[in-house]
Amino acid sequence: MYAILHLIDTVITIYIWLLIASVVLSWLISFNVVNTGNRIVYDIYGFLQRITEPLLRPIRNFLPNLGGIDISPVILILALTFVQNLVVHDLAPGLLYRP
Secondary structure, eight states: OHHHHHHHHHHHHHHHHHEEEHHHHHHHHHHSOOOTTSSHHHHHHHHHHHHHHHHHHHHHHSSSSOOOOHHHHHHHHHHHHHHHHHIIIHHHHHHHHOO
């Protein structure tokens, strides 16, 4: 059971880092620091968008329009951190400890 909990913790951590990379790369593209004309940048950006958009889209649909500010990644990171702490710190001791 510990291996499954550790796997869940690791997957959530990796997803948070992919989400951060997606946000940073979108900023770099919007400020013309990197160009999507470069095939590697285009492929990486496409991969990150395909991985992160399915969870970000429902949050964006729920949030009101804030102009040019997109806080959906922040809300998703907070939600993922909450789930991670819930699983690892709250549920794990109860599941792993058997008197």
